[in-house]
Amino acid sequence: MTRKTRQEPAPLLPELARGKLLTVEEAAERLNTTTRFPRRLIAERRITFIHVGRNVRIPEAALEAFIAAGVVEPITLTRRGEAA
Template sequence: MTAYLTVVEAAEHLNTSVRFVRRLVAERRIAFHKVGAHVRIAVVDLDAFVQAGRVEAITDDRVRRDLSGAA
């Protein structure tokens, strides 16, 4: 069963403001469900949003590989 959160709960889950989550919804940058007039966000969609924004750390090996032109 999929767990759904309110906008307030989603903000707590992301450790952000409610305004930020509402902006994500308004800009359609995150998947959400409308239940009548209410917005619900699936936890898996929140986790996917966070994962999509992940930036890998730069390591010495990666810098050397990038400088040498190897893919």
């Protein structure tokens, strides 16, 4: 007779996945795009997402990180037109 071993607890969520979970529609609204763009990000694995049953949710922190990664700082020019 074999003894049943105790099942390991599920791993804790990564820090990026904590907090509010957004629907694809909510993420698209925040990005000011159609729902196709966040769905493409998910399909291409370019953004963190969570499956909740058949539903897909995007952590708010992951969306903010994605936006922050795309920020491009302006180039400031000096008097002679050289980049600073």
